[in-house]
Structures are given as structure tokens and as C-alpha cells.
Amino acid sequence: MKVAVLGAGAMGCLFGAAFHRAGAQVTLVDVNRGHIDAINADGLEVDLRSGVERLPIAAALPNALTDKVDLVVVFTKTFHTQAALEGISAVIGEHTHLLSLQNGLGNDKRLAGFVSDERVLVGASMLPSDMVGPGRIRSHGEGYSKLYPAFGKDTSFALEVCETLTSGGLETVLDPKIHEVIWSKAIFNATMNPLCALTRRTPGFLGANPESRATIRAAVAEGIATAHANGVMLDGQPIYDLTEVSMTDHADHEPSMLQDLHAGRRTEVDALNGAIVAAAKAKGVAAPVLETLGNLVKLEEAKLADAAR
Template identity: 45%
Template structure:
């Protein structure tokens, strides 16, 4: 399968390396000249419990690529999705599909502005990946990927993509209930990312106080209520259990939103808390705590 991975960060690097090692025709698309130079010169280093290797994968800016691709995988942050998919529109042919397993909500709709909605795949992954340095990806721990067509209809290409990913060591399932997985991850991120960002505290510190746990629980309750009102059968107990597990076992972890604020970068709050607030308005579900955390993070961004 001819695959272009847009965004050579932690997840893009993990997927790109695994797929290339499995014999797929992978190209990396990146906007950072430094990352392009490093990966071109020294390759992409992947370190996992079962693989420690360097793989050489073509990498360039989008404009330098030509031809048509079977699959475009978008691995940018949500606020870069529009620019990312627009940059590769010249690679789209009538048989090209696009995939988003990005955090948050709304990316698939943006991608559908370039790739027809009936050829957009949506998904969720909890595979761990850290970008240690440009071109160096660590992945320690287990995870999986759930995929389905964004249209909700069964499609042979989705099953083909799932098989390709699984064969490459990226455990993947074609899952018609993928929206449940997506929303449960959104609930998890809306709680831990926003509260840690606003308080400037680690996951363990937030979960160590009654007040922190109360706010986390309120955000989970609001997000689950919005999802259920939208007809998505999110399991509130399962989401709460996943947050409790993170609080107990990842006490020193700083979620990406906190890291972004500390580094003076823009966050994905619009695609997480902000997106749930917007959905809540459409289904007439009040989200005052989500709204408050959204406002505080936006204020912190300056």
C-alpha cells in the first residue's frame, strides 16, 4: 500500500517506521526543515520493547511529493489539520482514502474538505509514543487502534487498512462502534489535559485532592452526557476507570496540553473541551465545567 504520513512527530514516526519495516511504501510529509534534514541524514530511529532499529524513509515537504497515494494518514495537531490536508490535495486520486486517529473531534470534517467524506476513515489509538528528539521515537507499553469509515458504512478499504496496520505490529481492529472509542478518549483528554493545564500540575497531583477529583468527575459526567444525547453509547464507568488508572499509575505525567502551555505553544483545547461544548449546545446538554476549563486554557494561551 502506498501511504503518505503527514506529520513526522511521535505518532507519525511510530506508524511510519512500523509500516516501512513491514514492507509498505511509506513517505513522510513534514513541515519542519530541521526534522526533514535529520531524518534524511540519519534515518528514523524506533525503539520499542521488541524493535530497536533505524529505518530510512523518504521524507520531504508536501510540495516535493508527486503521484497518487492509496492512503493519507494525518498526524498533525487539530489546529494544523486544515493546512496539512490542503498541502497534500495534489496527491489525492479517485481511489485515495484518508485516515485521522488524531485527538479530539472535528478533524474528519476538515479532511473531508479535500478527500470526499465517503473515503475518510476515523479512528482512535492509545498506542504510546514519545518523540525523544527529531527522528527518534520511543514506544513502550501496549495499545491498539480502532477504525471505521467516517460515514458509518462498512467499507472494504477499512478492513484492508486494519490488516496492513496489524501486520506491521500496530494492533488494529475495524470497529463499527469506533465513535464510542473516540468519545471515551475525548472524555479522558478533556478531563486530564485541561485540569492539569490550568493547575500546572501533574496527573498524580490533580488526582491527589478531593477538589481535583471532583472537577475531573464533573468533566467526565458532562462529556458522557453529551455523547449519550448524541446517540453514542459511551460507558461512563469505563472512562472513569481509565482516568483513575492514570491517576494511580502515571502520577508524574504531564499531559500534552500542560506541556504546550509551559512551552508557550497553542493547545488543542478547541478540538477537545471546545468541541464537546459545541456538541452540547447542539443536543441541548449544559456543559458549564467544560466551558469554564475551555475559557481558562484559552486565557492561558494568551
């Protein structure tokens, strides 16, 4: 299998490493030249609980790609999806599948404009991963990944992807209720990411304080009510359970929104809190906690923009 991982950040590299271990021909694609150069010079360093490995994976800037691939795994920020896929159009052929493992809602529709509907896959991963430096990532924690065709019913290629990732060390399964899984992850992220970003602390800090625990429960409850109002009848308890895992097993993990604010970057709050709150308002559901968390993150982004002027 020829695989291009579009967006070779912490999660993209984690999945690229799994495809590589399983024998796939992998190219990590990113616009960060220093990161790409480090991988090509010394390999990708992956720090796991089981030990540190250095993998000889190819890495490239988008405009360097020319050969068609079987699969593009999209890990870019949601607001970069359109431009990022346009930038690697040379690798997307008539048999290429696209898989979004991005945060937030609506990623299936963003991919649908680039390939036929039956070649769009969507998924969600609850694995932690942090960027340590150029060419170096760390993933210390357990998790799982699920995926499924976004619109079609033919699961043959999706199953091959699951088997490849599992063979490479990342357990991945097919889940026909993938849209419930995506909503669940979006609710989780819209709760935990802003709280970590706003406090500038990792999940372990949230678990040690009753104020954050109360806010977490209220935010998750709003997300569940919104999903149900929109016909997504997910079970809410696994989301509460996942917040507990985050505050214990992933206590020192820096969520992506916290990483973004530390780096002075725009966050994905619009695809998380913004999307859920919009869905809530469309159905007359109140989501004041999720909306407030989202608004506060937007203010943090505005502060960064002011400082950059």
C-alpha cells in the same frame, strides 16, 4: 501500500513506524525541517519498552511530494487540517483514502471535502507517544487503536489498514461504533489534557492528588451526559477506566496539550473542550467543569501570545 503520514509528530511517527515495519512504503510529512532532516540523515529512532530501534523511513516537507499514495494518515492539529491537506494535494488521487486519527470532534467532516465520502476513514488511538528530539520518539505504555469508514459501509480498505498496523506492532481493529469511540477519546482528552497542561504535570501527578481525581470524575460525567444528549449512547465506564490507566501505566507521558504549552504553541482545546461544551449547550446540558478547564487553557494561550509580542 503507499502511505503518507501528514503530521510527523510523536503519534505520526509511531504509526509511520508501524506501517514501515509491515512493509508499506511510508513517507513522514511535516513542516519541521530540522525533524525531517534528522530522520533522513539518521533514520527515525523509536524508543519502546521492548527496546530502541532506528528505522530508515523517508521524510519530506509537504511541497516535496509528487507521487499519488493509497493512504494519507492525518495527524496534524485540527486547526491545520485544511491547509495541510491543500499542501499535499499532489498525492491525493482518485483512489486515495484519508484517515484521521486526530484528537477532537468533527474530523470526518474536515476530511470529506478532499475525497469522496466512501474514502474517508476515522479512528482513535489510546497509545502514548512523546517527542524526545528531532528524529526521536518514545512510547512506553500499552494502548489500542480502532478505526472504521466515517460515512460508508465498505470496510475492505479499512480492514487492510488494520491488518497492516497490527502486523507492524500496533494492534488496530475495526469498530462499527467508531463515533462512540471518538466521543469517548474526546471526553478523555478534554479531561486529562487540560489538567496536565494547567498543572504542568504528567498524569501520575493527577493520580496522586484527590483534588484532581474529583475534577476528573466530574468532567467525565459531564462529557458522558453531553454525548448521550446528542444521541451517542456510549458506555461511560471505559472512560473512567482509561483515566486510571493514564494515571498509572502512562504516568510519565506528556499529553499533547502539555507539550504544546511547553513549546509555546496553540493547543487543540477548541476541538476538545470547545466542541463538547458547544454540543452540551445545544442540548441544554450543563458542562461547567469542562468549560472552566477550556477557558483556563485559553487563558494560558493568551499568556503565551502576550509573551511573544
